[in-house]
Amino acid sequence: MLVFGFVIFPTLTIAFLVFAKPREPVRFNRQRREVCVPKEKGGDYWYVPWETVKASVEGFNMVSQAGVNKNGSLIIGFPNPDFNGEVKLGGNGFSTNENAERHLWFPNVVPEVGASMWEVIRTYMEEGPEHVKVDTEDFTVQKEGILEAYIKGVKKSIAKRGWFKAFLWDGIFGLILCNTLLVDYIYRKHLNPPPDLKGEKVQQWSKSLPKEQWARRSPELEQAIQEREAELARQSAA
Template sequence: MPASDNDTIEEINIKLQRPTAGEVRKFATGEAVFLAPLPVPTGDTPMDLDGSFIEINESFLDIGSSNFNKAFQTQAMIGLVMAFIITCVVIGPLIIGLTAFGDPYGRSFTDNFLEFFFPGLEFAMWGALGFSAMGIYVILSSTFNKTRSRPIRFHRQRREVCFFPNGSDDPVIQPWEELVAWLSVSTESTGESIISTYTFGMAFDDPKSDKVHFVNQGVATPLHGLGKWEAIRVYMEKGPEFCPGQAPYEGRHTFDKERQDMHEEYQHNERSALGVGWWYLTHLITWWRFPYWVAEWDHRFSMKSLPESIAEWSNPLPSEQWVKPSSALNEQSAKIERAFAQGQDFMTYFKANLSKTEAKESADSSAL
């Protein structure tokens, strides 16, 4: 989850006035619903779809960047290059060649094919170089950016959170129940449709520098953002056995497992012969095991380690020293859990629904 350099509207509002869980604040392009302070249950399924749980034990949880989806990122880059080459060298010349049928000048399929093939080959080479350079930059920069930032550490026994701003060795220690977290939606119109962008964010107060540090992460849907926060919350409130496990690292063993699963699906009639052929074709085009080798390479570059100054803070505490939840949190959690039992969800309980906001704005735009 990268730190944000530019303040968004909801971040500026946080600086001016601290929110409460369930509060909704509107801004120019959308709205934000706050999940904390006072981190009450959301009722959603805890999930870690982006592989950000990089260390988890009885004392603390580290949220950061693993090599999860690195193989897919590499496959996407290679697939883009290969699709461009195939279009220029094979599909394009074939289409031009087929125009030979009924050609008034009597040119053959071969004549038309070769007339386009060599210019297409040259164009493919230059285009492939450009796309490859772009892909290599994305792959390398995402890996090296990971090594320059530190994970966020949630200590459940202390009920505190440790955050290190980029470039700093001074920790920002935030009480868990005072941490600000939110889920926001921002919409913009393309003239023909409405595009919605969802963001899960957290804010860390730094009293030493009188600053607020923001961490933002784009999520696909509100459910993904709520599930991510619920995974963190349930770890802090209930323990590691109630939340997703540590993110597994990807490598060539991942490829072998995927191929084995594909064969088992075929044997149990869960995948067709056409599906098997497509699996082999797509992996051949994206260079077979190479993307998984890149993922193994990325795995060797971990996030920047936490300094020794935080080692003592990270140690487990005797059970009698564990910090207890506040009475305010217990009371509010009990109320919302009773509402869940009656069929409500987090959004309806707090009268906030980002999906409905998106639908309303889309309808208003259509009416215009």
């Protein structure tokens, strides 16, 4: 079990990440108020109205000798706009039929983190990217090569920590134990820059629209938002 857990499983995971094709991303288009969801098979996409997307944050506690450990998950559901069959919901409120609904699942996040992740998406779609408070430095596409970026990072580490600590941290621990170059390769292949969506239709869908053509909130959502804001204002004044 130890050999499988610490040798075989990590090796298979790394091999999969190195050789597997990058998965196409889910793309949120705030101008159209739609979400493009790649199908598992067939190379096509669902164009899901934003206001039909649903999210659920679940949490639970695990008790051990070390104390109480909080855990949970974030699930985002994207109903198929073209599905005409009967939708049966599971115990968590999401459909169990993959033809009726696709899911994004983020496991092992405490409820506060899961809610914050969803709030970033919601704020982007409803209020705009200028209202999203996230550090975008880690998502900047690196122009230099992997080895060049590593050398640049070592030089920064030397200037910050000195030769000896930089050798231990970036040389022994980073390069030899953690294989920084391989990690950077996998990161660039799957996440930065994110894989693009394929096909003329989806590329046209992804293009920016003149502001006068942007989709608007439905009257029902507008009313619900106003009622919620009024409720929050009353709570703040109390």
